[in-house]
Amino acid sequence: MHKEFLKVKVPSGADLELPLYVVHTLILGSGAAGLNAAVQLRANSMEDILIVTEGLQMGTSINIGSDKQTYYKLSLCGAEEDSPETLAETLFAGGGMHGDLALVEATLSARAFMNLANLGVPFPRDRFGQFVGYKTDHDPRQRATSVGPYTSKEMCLILIREIHRLGIPVLEGRMAVSLLTTGEENEKRIAGAIALNVNDDPNPAGSWTSAFEVYFEESARSAMAVLFDWVIRKEVAICT
Ligand SMILES: Cc1cc2nc3c(=O)[nH]c(=O)nc-3n(C[C@H](O)[C@H](O)[C@H](O)COP(=O)(O)OP(=O)(O)OC[C@H]3O[C@@H](n4cnc5c(N)ncnc54)[C@H](O)[C@@H]3O)c2cc1C
Secondary structure (H helix, E strand, O other), X not given: OEEEEEEEEOOOOOEEEEEEEEOOEEEEOOOHHHHHHXXXXXXXXXXXXXXXXXXXXXXXXXXXXXXXXXXXXXXXXXXOOOOHHHHHHHHHHOOOOOHHHHHHHHHHHHHHHHHHHHHOXXXXXXXXXXXXXXXXXXXXXXXXXXXXXXXXXXXXXXXXXXXXXXXXXXXXXEEEEEXXXXXXXXXXXXXXXXXEEOOOOOOOOOOOHHHEXXXXXXXXXXXXXXXXXXXXHHHHHHHO
């Protein structure tokens, strides 16, 4: 990742210099999903990662609890038969998931769960070391596990410890306001974002314009420059 500055002429005619971060992989948000994405990318040799988030203490995962917050996974205990396809069928039967996504989630379930267990999330085991499970909701098997009322909070705290240990950079106090895309139709993809740095006080004129930051990947630089100009003018016009 490296930081540059972008010059933009805003609708009032004033010139602004906005921070621009060029990074291979930008992760927006630091819930269980974002934190785990960062840790797994690094484990798979992706060095150039940046997490941009409202805050490490913000979001659902680290702030909620329930009587017994459940982590649902492939069965890993006793003689009960389970398989990625069987788990995918259960996920699909709920009616809220595409079959291909259900199969990917089921296929990666054991690996994802073991990653968390190996990082130190204290999922319960029996005296043989098996990860015991229980039945939850409409589950036909005993695939559920829990570390208590704050399972996702425990996961986040351990993942935060890991991203610090791995030295993955995190920018807090940022609110993403636009995603930047390149390509058209089936080739269209996200390649950047614009965020407000809400750590910065508005400038004396009461404008938020100085708080905008831009992030995008190097390979999209030429396309981004054009798009960025259009988007930032629109966002600045809304925020001033
Ligand atoms: C009471 C309750 C009980 C639950 N029980 C269970 C359960 O038993 N089992 C289960 O599997 N699930 C349960 N869930 C659901 C589960 O907690 C969530 O699905 C999960 O935590 C979502 O994780 P996430 O990382 O996707 O999102 P979050 O944890 O919400 O993370 C989102 C992150 O993005 C950041 N963010 C959001 N918008 C922006 C923006 N514009 N710019 C920058 N950053 C941004 C947030 O600050 C946060 O850091 C429960 C949820 C609740 C509320």
